[in-house]
Amino acid sequence: MGLKPGGLFNNLHALPLFFFVGLWLVLSIYESALLFRINELSVFLFDGLFFKGMMSEPAGLLHYISSFLVQFFYYPALGAAIYVALLYAVYRLVVKVFEIPQGYRLLAMLPVLALLASNTQLGYWIFYLKQPGYWYMALLATIFFLLALWCYKSLNNVLRIVFIVIWCAVGYPLLGGYALVATLLMGCWSLVKAVAGREKLILPSVAVVVAVAAVLLVPQIYYNHYTSICKEYLYGIGLPIEQWAQYYVAKVEHETFSYWHTIVVYWIPFVLLLLSLIGLCVFVALRVKSPATERREYTVTVSVAAYAVILLWVFWYNDTNFRIENKQNNAMWKCEWRDVAEYARETEKPTRQIVLNKNIALFKLGVAGNEMFSYPDGSSEILAPMAVHLTQTGGKMIYFQYGKLNFSYRWCMEDAVEYGWRIEYLKHAVRSMLLSGEYRLAQRYVDILKRTMFYRGWAEDMQAYIDNPSLIEKTNEFAMPLQLSCYPDELGVDESFVEAYLTGEFKYVPPQATPLYLEVALTSAMIRKDQKTFWYVLDRYFKEVKPTKLPRYYQEAVLLFLNIDKGNTVSVSPDFVDRFVSKSVQRKLDTFVARTKKYKGMKEEDMAVYFQDYADTYFYFFFFVRKIKTN
Numbered sequence: 001m002g003l004k005p006g007g008l009f010n011n012l013h014a015l016p017l018f019f020f021v022g023l024w025l026v027l028s029i030y031e032s033a034l035l036f037r038i039n040e041l042s043v044f045l046f047d048g049l050f051f052k053g054m055m056s057e058p059a060g061l062l063h064y065i066s067s068f069l070v071q072f073f074y075y076p077a078l079g080a081a082i083y084v085a086l087l088y089a090v091y092r093l094v095v096k097v098f099e100i101p102q103g104y105r106l107l108a109m110l111p112v113l114a115l116l117a118s119n120t121q122l123g124y125w126i127f128y129l130k131q132p133g134y135w136y137m138a139l140l141a142t143i144f145f146l147l148a149l150w151c152y153k154s155l156n157n158v159l160r161i162v163f164i165v166i167w168c169a170v171g172y173p174l175l176g177g178y179a180l181v182a183t184l185l186m187g188c189w190s191l192v193k194a195v196a197g198r199e200k201l202i203l204p205s206v207a208v209v210v211a212v213a214a215v216l217l218v219p220q221i222y223y224n225h226y227t228s229i230c231k232e233y234l235y236g237i238g239l240p241i242e243q244w245a246q247y248y249v250a251k252v253e254h255e256t257f258s259y260w261h262t263i264v265v266y267w268i269p270f271v272l273l274l275l276s277l278i279g280l281c282v283f284v285a286l287r288v289k290s291p292a293t294e295r296r297e298y299t300v301t302v303s304v305a306a307y308a309v310i311l312l313w314v315f316w317y318n319d320t321n322f323r324i325e326n327k328q329n330n331a332m333w334k335c336e337w338r339d340v341a342e343y344a345r346e347t348e349k350p351t352r353q354i355v356l357n358k359n360i361a362l363f364k365l366g367v368a369g370n371e372m373f374s375y376p377d378g379s380s381e382i383l384a385p386m387a388v389h390l391t392q393t394g395g396k397m398i399y400f401q402y403g404k405l406n407f408s409y410r411w412c413m414e415d416a417v418e419y420g421w422r423i424e425y426l427k428h429a430v431r432s433m434l435l436s437g438e439y440r441l442a443q444r445y446v447d448i449l450k451r452t453m454f455y456r457g458w459a460e461d462m463q464a465y466i467d468n469p470s471l472i473e474k475t476n477e478f479a480m481p482l483q484l485s486c487y488p489d490e491l492g493v494d495e496s497f498v499e500a501y502l503t504g505e506f507k508y509v510p511p512q513a514t515p516l517y518l519e520v521a522l523t524s525a526m527i528r529k530d531q532k533t534f535w536y537v538l539d540r541y542f543k544e545v546k547p548t549k550l551p552r553y554y555q556e557a558v559l560l561f562l563n564i565d566k567g568n569t570v571s572v573s574p575d576f577v578d579r580f581v582s583k584s585v586q587r588k589l590d591t592f593v594a595r596t597k598k599y600k601g602m603k604e605e606d607m608a609v610y611f612q613d614y615a616d617t618y619f620y621f622f623f624f625v626r627k628i629k630t631n
Contacts, residue, residue, distance in 0.1 A: 015301070016091055016109060019308075023116070024084045032076035033326035034126075038135055039073035040424040041126055045451040054132070057226045058219075059176025059238025062140055066133025073135075074454040086139055087112050093146040097153070098280045103297045106304040107283065113308050114273035115139050121266060123317035124384040127392045129243060130419055137238065138273065141178035144171075145185065145277075152186050157203035160190065161210050168214035172222060176238025180215045181274070187211030189281045240270070263385060269315060319383045321351045325394065328357040332397055333427075335477055337361040341375070349380040352499055352628065353394045359523070360401045363516065364480055368523060369551025374616040379628045389496040391415075396428040402502055402520070403484030405432040406491050421448070423455060430462050435481055436489065439466050483516040499527075499628075507533050515545045522554060529622055531561045535570055555581045556618040559589050592619045 027035060044050070044067040054064040069086075073079035094100070094108035118138055122129075131137060148171070152163055164186055171179030187208040194204035219234045233242060244266045324343050331339040340361035344354050358375055362368040382388045390398070391411050399408040409432040412425040426445045433442035443466055449459035465472050472478055487510040494501035506524040509517070518541045525534035534557060541547070550558070559581050562570065577586075592614055599607045608624040 027080035028077040035073040035076040037326045041422050042070040044071045061174035063132045066136035069136045097150045098284045110276035114269045117315035118269035121315040124388045145182035168218045177236040183211050337364040344375045352379045390498040391496045395498040403481045405436045406489050408432040483514040550580045553618050555585045
């Protein structure tokens, strides 16, 4: 059946609407944890000092408005609605400004898709972005440019030249490098129309010369007024030129090359955005205004759809572990500890952050000894081209929960110096200083959070503890860090290796160790497979806790270590084993040992596949979970 006039392809103008609705659903549901985390890794304050700080350098207005909009990701559905609405505004403006005929309107999706890809590609970069409000920067700059081009088109050639000068002079301090790019695109638009024979060549050529001159001179004129600008970024300030620097990955070695190999790839969406705008300028200049046939509509539709699928498939960072880490982080702030643990079951190869978050949740729930090794374990490589450290992605929370309050605060300060203060840093700083007894310092950060839109309530809750510190010990949220801070909280050197440092620290058991501290010390010894420390801590555990029975995994460790030691350094009475180690655990070890003899001589990594029915035991962890990278 051939295509008929008035058929399906006359209604293709509805496709973008379906796309935007679908995009909102994906962002607000599938990527909700990511959006909330982006909000937490930003900050917007309602005060004059914050505004002046933003406006102290070019692109300040862009940073300010972008930071304001990012905070609405606190409610992912609302934030996603605002973001998608602005993307739709770009689509409508492109159609209007470039006068795209009905049959070719899907071409207006090209810059929209490039803008979307510039954000969906980020992944772990969200922790290392130095631009306030990065998520909206390019999007808002594109909207400003399209509105400016709309005005530019309505003027005659003489006034266009004046407009270019005014736009560049006013736009540079407000939009930074994006204003310079827009200035050149205006000149490009005039020149392409002239070359296409739509206008005389003289004035458009002057417009191009003026645009180039304005781009070269305006930043130099402003340079002396913005002393904080590094001269090498004078023309690109506001653009992510400092972000996608090769030195981030120059010395990083990866075991696999399953993701980007070079930082240059992250520029592709921005290049596609520029090319799509230039291409639309050419489109307008050639005046493709003849009615589109259904065959042409079909060709445009298929081409744009294929472009969208390929672009988003390549540039949508879709890593399960990254998503789980963000979901766990959000649940930890809400004290939804069972959810934190259950999220760890959503992957077969977790990162160490997922495992550490899960362990904290199990300690909070009081079931670590019975459940810790029943979850997937390991240390999956992080899919990122740069070195990603746990201190940036989750270390502050982990240090806090394990009672290392000064370490949590220390990394808040270090990252604030490098990346600027963020909501997440401020919240950790408040809680760490509260439990450290530094109430005046906690007050400083509480006062900052009171100037935000969505964290005033949280700040007021913390204010109650500052006003009445006796409430701290009565709050369940603070029970674990308080019980684990039963030693001098001194700063040491962790070299960004959070888990290695913590498990090493828990080798030392202070005289005033709490029962929870002893349990954490036991499990740390089990993770390190440190039999000597395990026996020492277990002895303290029996003397001070006086358990009537041992949790399952402590039983497995006792039996396994006795089997390995064979009485050379440790001896216990048969009554001890009969009393504290269940028959089921003893049978489990017997069958495990029998099977190992069957595959004797095989490499452990090859043998593991035959022991999957033991994956929920400490026996399996001890022999088959190797090369843990405690980043």
